[in-house]
Amino acid sequence: MTEKTKSNKEGILFGVLLGVLGAYQLFKLPPAMPLLIERYGYSKLLAGSFMSVYSLIGLIFTMYLGRLLGKNGPWGLLGVALIFTLLGNAITLIYPESGALMLGGRFLEGIAFAIIAIAGAVIASSSASPRARPIAIALWTTWMPMGQVASSLIAIGIVGDGYWRPLWWVAIAASILMALWGLRIKSVGGLTFPTVEPGRGGEKSAARLRETLLLTIAGCLFALWSMQYIGFMSWLPQYLVEAGGITPGEAAIVYLFPPILVAVFNIMAGFFLRAGMTLRLLIVSTIIVEAVVWMLIPVMGTGVVGALALGAYAIASGLTPTGLFALPGAISGDNPASASRAFAFIMTGRNTGALAGPIVIAQAVTLFGGWNIVGPLFGAIMTVAAILALYLTTRIHRGS
Structure with a gap:
């Protein structure tokens, strides 16, 4: 297979925006959560499950979906994702007072999300030339x-x-x-999606086993990181309302x-990697920053020190996931197949952590x-993550 020298910019954009749509489907709930809890009386455990059900579905089906996408390409499964997305949103709009049906609607959305999460990442990455891949x-x-x-x-503008319903109507449109x-x-x-060559799916070489081991460790690392980040972002509006004493509308602004800030540093991390920064430095150092901020939360207050700490956390949270998403290429050698x-x-690791976090x-x-x-x-969890990241990136660097 010859490597492409020119990027497919439309393919990169389509993959990225596909992911943004999936993330919007997930995160349309938290800004509306205080309003929904007040109006329909959901318990905190049930409300947390509305977020975690996405990850439960991903945890169950992601490996299977990855094999299907690698074998058949994206279009059929993306069609399934569209159907489930429309059904899930419609159920929520019609029966918001039923916690069970609300959870069922989020379940259907979660299946779509699991498909989009893999397909979007592969489309964006494989549409880029080797030089442009860190940026993609x-x-x-x-x-x-x-x-x-x-x-x-x-x-x-609405909460x-x-x-809250306009959030769901926008998702459908x-x-x-x-x-x-x-x-x-x-x-x-206009899109070339990498698929597995016939006869290679059952390969059991030492290199393949090493790759599987390192990918498993990478998945565990992503689980620890996403547990604290998705958990934090899922409950931030409710935390601001309960602990900060602000209104749901003000919480939506915050x-x-x-x-x-996270998105800005997501992109900056790509330029750092292209300039030669190692994954070990990028991932380990930023996870350490996140661990320290979590440890300091009980004592730093809500003043200038607290704001600076939150800014440092957001910067680190932008840099870390770019490094984590670069791990598949570092481990598998950027093999499109x-x-x-x-x-x-x-x-799968991300979904495990996102399931647990909320x-x-x-x-x-x-x-x-x-x-x-x-x-x-979460400070303790991120300390463990820093140790695991150091071990994994050292193994990758040594090629052992």
């Missing part, structure tokens, strides 16, 4: 914060006035527009700023009677 990965990494920004911008764009790309053959499989490991916070706050326990808890 960095752009892809903005999928989460940009989905948060989009949901927050819409929520700012304060007691409305955006899904249809992306589907039409995908049909146009498919009709002109919720807008961290993901903007392994792309879907490698990203499936990473996304529920862990909900249970910790309930058991300990307040939010102060969250900082030390």
Whole structure:
């Protein structure tokens, strides 16, 4: 296979925006959460499950979906994702008072999200030339914060006035527009999706086993990181309302700023990697910063020191995931045929952490009677993550 020397810019953009749409579907809920809890009486555990169900579905199906995408390409599964997205959003709009049906709607959305998470990443990465790939990965990494920004911008104008349904109507409209764009790309053959060559799926060489081991460790690392980040972002608006004493509308405004800063540094990390920064330096150092900030939360307050610490956390949270999403290429040697499989490991880890994060916070706050326990808890988790990151990146660097 000859490596491409020119990037497919439309393919990169389509993959990135596909991811942003998936992230918007996930994060349209948190800005509306205080309003929904007040209006429909959901418990914290149930409300946390509305976020975690996405990750549960991803945890169950991601490896299988990765194999399907690697074998058959993206278009059929993306069609399934569209159908489930429309159904899930419609159920929520019609039956918001039923916690069970609300959870069922989020379940269907979660299946779509699991498909999009792998397909978007592979499309964006494989559409880039080798030189441009770090930048394409960095752009892809903005999928989460940009989905948060989009949901927050819409929520700012409506949540304060007691409305939440427009967030779901926008999700439906955006899904249809992306589907039409995908049909146009498919009709002109404007996308090359890497698939596994026949006969190679059962390869059991020592190199393949080493790759599987390192991808598994990378998935565990991503699980620890996403547990604290997704948990934090899922409950931030509710935390601001309960602990900060602000209104849901004001919380939606505050919720807008961290993901903007995160997205900026997602992209900067791509340029750092292209300039020669090692994954070990990028990932380990930023995780250490996040661990320190979590440890300091109970004592730093909400003044200037607290704001600076939150800024440092947002910067580190922007740099870390670009490094984590670059791990499949570092481990698999940028082999396009392994792309879907490698990203499936990473996304399985992400889903594991994202499943646990919102529920862990909900249970910790309930058991300990307040939010102060969250900082030390996630500080300890990120300390473990820093040690694991050092081990993994050292193994990759040594090629052992």
